[in-house]
Amino acid sequence: MKTDLNKKYLPLTILCIIVLFALVILIDPVGPLEGKIDPIFGLYVSRIIKISAVYAICALSMNMVNGFTGLFSLGQPGFMAIGAYTCALLTLTPEAKQAVFYLEPIAPFLANIHAPFIVAMIVGGIFAAIGAFIIGFPVLRLKGDYLAIASLGFSEIIRVICVNAQSITNGANGINKIPTDITALLIFVVLAVVTIFMLVMMKTSYGRALLSIREDEVAAQAMGINLFKHKMIAFVISGFLAGIAGAMLASIVGAIDPKQFMFTLAYTLLLMVVLGGQGSISGSIVGAFIVTIAQEVLRFVDEPINIGPIHYPGISGMRMVVFSILLMCIILFWSRGIFGNKEFSWNRLFGKKAKSKLKKEGGEA
Amino acid sequence: MADERKLILETKDMSIHFGGLIAVNSFSLKVYEHEIVAIIGPNGAGKTTAFNMITGVYTPTEGEIFLDGQKINGIRPDILTSHGMARTFQNIRLFKNLTVLDNVLIGHHVHKEAGFFSTVLQLPKAAKEEEEMRKHSLELLEFVGLLEYKDEIASNLPYGLQRRLEIARALATRPKLLLLDEPAAGMNPTETEALTEFIHEIREKLNMTILLIEHHMQLVMDISDRIYVLEYGKEIAHGVPKEIQSNPKVIKAYLGEEDDE
Numbered sequence: 001m002k003t004d005l006n007k008k009y010l011p012l013t014i015l016c017i018i019v020l021f022a023l024v025i026l027i028d029p030v031g032p033l034e035g036k037i038d039p040i041f042g043l044y045v046s047r048i049i050k051i052s053a054v055y056a057i058c059a060l061s062m063n064m065v066n067g068f069t070g071l072f073s074l075g076q077p078g079f080m081a082i083g084a085y086t087c088a089l090l091t092l093t094p095e096a097k098q099a100v101f102y103l104e105p106i107a108p109f110l111a112n113i114h115a116p117f118i119v120a121m122i123v124g125g126i127f128a129a130i131g132a133f134i135i136g137f138p139v140l141r142l143k144g145d146y147l148a149i150a151s152l153g154f155s156e157i158i159r160v161i162c163v164n165a166q167s168i169t170n171g172a173n174g175i176n177k178i179p180t181d182i183t184a185l186l187i188f189v190v191l192a193v194v195t196i197f198m199l200v201m202m203k204t205s206y207g208r209a210l211l212s213i214r215e216d217e218v219a220a221q222a223m224g225i226n227l228f229k230h231k232m233i234a235f236v237i238s239g240f241l242a243g244i245a246g247a248m249l250a251s252i253v254g255a256i257d258p259k260q261f262m263f264t265l266a267y268t269l270l271l272m273v274v275l276g277g278q279g280s281i282s283g284s285i286v287g288a289f290i291v292t293i294a295q296e297v298l299r300f301v302d303e304p305i306n307i308g309p310i311h312y313p314g315i316s317g318m319r320m321v322v323f324s325i326l327l328m329c330i331i332l333f334w335s336r337g338i339f340g341n342k343e344f345s346w347n348r349l350f351g352k353k354a355k356s357k358l359k360k361e362g363g364e365a
Numbered sequence: 366m367a368d369e370r371k372l373i374l375e376t377k378d379m380s381i382h383f384g385g386l387i388a389v390n391s392f393s394l395k396v397y398e399h400e401i402v403a404i405i406g407p408n409g410a411g412k413t414t415a416f417n418m419i420t421g422v423y424t425p426t427e428g429e430i431f432l433d434g435q436k437i438n439g440i441r442p443d444i445l446t447s448h449g450m451a452r453t454f455q456n457i458r459l460f461k462n463l464t465v466l467d468n469v470l471i472g473h474h475v476h477k478e479a480g481f482f483s484t485v486l487q488l489p490k491a492a493k494e495e496e497e498m499r500k501h502s503l504e505l506l507e508f509v510g511l512l513e514y515k516d517e518i519a520s521n522l523p524y525g526l527q528r529r530l531e532i533a534r535a536l537a538t539r540p541k542l543l544l545l546d547e548p549a550a551g552m553n554p555t556e557t558e559a560l561t562e563f564i565h566e567i568r569e570k571l572n573m574t575i576l577l578i579e580h581h582m583q584l585v586m587d588i589s590d591r592i593y594v595l596e597y598g599k600e601i602a603h604g605v606p607k608e609i610q611s612n613p614k615v616i617k618a619y620l621g622e623e624d625d626e
């Protein structure tokens with residue numbers, strides 16, 4: 001886990017961060033420069049970049065469990081749904097709620113509560129973390145890959161609840177009119193905080209304990225690592241992060257419905273993590289941006305195309321097929337992903353290699 | 366045997382059944398402070414299974430196990446490690462993709478006092494603890510002679526050094542009892558000799574008590590204070606190396622077995 005903030009490249013790193021944040025402010029239609037300038041690439045691009053950053057947080061959340069701790073969880077859509085609905089219900093004004101819940105009135109205990117976005121986001125994260133604890137408690141004690149099944153089941157249960165709990169979630173119609181005043185700056189600050197948190201954590205004893213579980217559970221336990229406790233830490237934090245990401249997503253899009261949190265979302269996130277490199281923090285971020293942007297670029301495969309005499313009718317859902325094939329190919333042929341389990345480093349970018357002390361001799365191995 | 370010495374480990378009639386197979390049958394063992402005790406026996410005799418019961422991986426079907434006078438049947442391996450027991454594995458089980466230093470640092474985690482959040486937020490006490498962990502790890506690597514390899518990936522080390530690293534990782538948990546499962550397996554004569562010396566050094570300098578399984582007779586006879594011999598899960602002899610070497614039952618059990626893997 002080297003993040004070479006070493007002296008030589010420090011100015012370069014700082015410069016990149018400043019440029020990044022300047023861009024973040026310049027692309028944003030809302031925020032510090034609201035009304036003073038036009039966002040440089042227009043609304044559409046700004047929205048995609050915001051969504052990419054939110055997915056980066058989701059991918060980091062998944063990487064924490066799947067990449068660092070070596071578990072296999074597909075619970076992200078469920079946690080995101082919890083965060084998104086919590087945020088929606090807390091940020092909608094009481095009047096807006098009345099308008100949105102026209103089929104069946106909103107449950108009385110929800111009708112008048114209202115909170116600013118930051119509070120709503122954190123509460124969403126906490127609820128998602130509680131959800132993670134509840135499924136983790138029975139499942140994380142078991143050996144084997146029960147977590148994949150249980151977490152996927154959990155996601156589906158949450159989605160079904162969202163469809164049916166009409167007076168709380170407004171059912172299949174979803175919730176719209178969610179205030180969309182979240183700034184790109186806020187999203188990127190949260191992404192930066194999450195990234196720094198993960199980088200620091202992985203350098204501490206607790207981070208290494210998670211890695212040891214991924215490397216060899218039996219040996220980790222023999223070295224005194226409480227497997228259940230450490231898996232739970234990873235899983236609950238992952239739930240929290242997915243929850244706040246869900247909240248941000250609700251606030252970017254302005255409307256949520258159960259279909260956005262289908263299990264296929266878990267595969268998309270998995271693609272981001274694997275593409276970037278399981279166990280790499282920088283990898284998850286890069287993977288999230290690539291996949292989110294590619295999804296937009298690939299929209300054309302869902303639409304009819306006419307090239308001269310060739311007519312392609314356009315099959316909706318084709319994108320998902322393309323993505324599934326891509327995921328399979330990456331897992332089969334390129335499971336290391338872009339970064340492997342390493343972090344971004346200027347040294348590596350500029351092709352410098354660390355020296356090894358081991359002489360390359362033909363001894364037995 | 367002067368019995369005023371402190372008893373570190375004791376098993377009383379420890380047995381385990383796997384279906385119809387009795388892998389270990391009524392095995393009683395005593396290990397006193399500062400001793401090196403060996404368990405030997407032909408392949409499949411139940412030596413590793415005995416280790417797995419002592420370290421909490423399996424719960425014995427019958428019998429009792431005491432560590433420092435406390436009954437430990439059915440206690441989880443990680444808890445036993447925090448009470449001063451550490452082991453290595455017959456087939457090396459390092460954290461392969463992590464560095465040598467990280468492997469040893471993970472051994473220290475069991476004694477971590479600071480909680481998760483104070484550690485990640487690097488509150489002063491937790492930060493100091495992390496720093497001490499690192500310092501101890503480097504000292505330990507120096508002691509075992511692996512300091513120059515600290516940044517190497519564990520699986521890149523030559524075989525003999527991987528075995529040594531596994532012992533170092535176990536030592537990092539600050540055990541009072543160290544269990545070594547065939548530490549010389551796969552080593553050449555030079556490496557075996559170095560290992561013999563290394564085990565001696567661990568006992569003397571760290572005041573360690575050691576229980577080991579080994580097929581390599583030279584090493585066992587050189588190093589052990591006492592030896593237990595298992596065959597088909599049952600103890601067929603125990604005593605000091607001289608007695609074992611001349612015991613007809615032991616000779617018979619080993620007839621047709623190479624004394625070296």
Ligand SMILES: Nc1ncnc2c1ncn2[C@@H]1O[C@H](COP(=O)(O)OP(=O)(O)OP(=O)(O)O)[C@@H](O)[C@H]1O
Nearest residue numbers: 383386388406407408409410411412413414415455
């Ligand atoms: N979990 C298990 N389930 C069923 N049988 C087992 C299990 N573990 C060990 N055994 C059996 O118990 C017997 C003793 O195995 P063990 O590994 O303890 O032998 P060992 O003395 O360590 O041999 P070696 O010198 O080859 O390492 C073997 O017959 C083995 O197949």
Ligand SMILES: [Mg+2]
Nearest residue numbers: 412413414455
């Ligand atoms: Mg064995």
